[in-house]
Amino acid sequence: KQEVTQIPAALSVPEGENLVLNCSFTDSAIYNLQWFRQDPGKGLTSLLLIQSSQREQTSGRLNASLDKSSGRSTLYIAASQPGDSATYLCAVSSYGGSQGNLIFGKGTKLSVKP
Amino acid sequence: GAVVSQHPSWVICKSGTSVKIECRSLDFQATTMFWYRQFPKQSLMLMATSNEGSKATYEQGVEKDKFLINHASLTLSTLTVTSAHPEDSSFYICSQQALETQYFGPGTRLLVL
Numbered sequence: 515k516q517e518v519t520q521i522p523a524a525l526s527v528p529e530g531e532n533l534v535l536n537c538s539f540t541d542s543a544i545y546n547l548q549w550f551r552q553d554p555g556k557g558l559t560s561l562l563l564i565q566s567s568q569r570e571q572t573s574g575r576l577n578a579s580l581d582k583s584s585g586r587s588t589l590y591i592a593a594s595q596p597g598d599s600a601t602y603l604c605a606v607s608s609y610g611g612s613q614g615n616l617i618f619g620k621g622t623k624l625s626v627k628p
Numbered sequence: 629g630a631v632v633s634q635h636p637s638w639v640i641c642k643s644g645t646s647v648k649i650e651c652r653s654l655d656f657q658a659t660t661m662f663w664y665r666q667f668p669k670q671s672l673m674l675m676a677t678s679n680e681g682s683k684a685t686y687e688q689g690v691e692k693d694k695f696l697i698n699h700a701s702l703t704l705s706t707l708t709v710t711s712a713h714p715e716d717s718s719f720y721i722c723s724q725q726a727l728e729t730q731y732f733g734p735g736t737r738l739l740v741l
Contacts, residue, residue, distance in 0.1 A: 517670070557721060558732040603672070616730065618672040
């Protein structure tokens, strides 16, 4: 059974700092991995999607890496801003050709202090 | 990206009542929608997969007679929590698949008293 773990559960940093969020999964047979952002009381926004054949994806100040063999992914946020404060979720899809069943971690709650 | 709406965003009800949550895709047609549930400080967990025009597929441990899903059109799926109890209080969120990405609704917070 696939399990996704995110470390740390919460993180508080001063504005401008670079930071790394970690995600690990127990079954390396994944189709893809996604990082989402969840704002309080709101839905999820997809940040980055990494296919199992890829090593990393970048979008603006965000960079996500994937090491499928070791079951790990990291989300790197450069020059953090207060607007980055949110809960970041990592999710893996283990069904080939379908996003169907996303297995989520519990998330990392990020707080960026001005 | 695609826009998904949910209604209501908040609902408080008495134990024993039924609650219906709507999930709409506003700018695309989705043959498949997903319903997730998130308890406090827990992960989002898939409850069921809703396919337009056919019966929903429920995950292990999710009672299909308690959580009724209807996906009658390509733009609307509904989740009805029947005879809700306090332990059903949770954050319910739907998503729709478009190409390589799932688009999530804003969620519905249910509190059963």
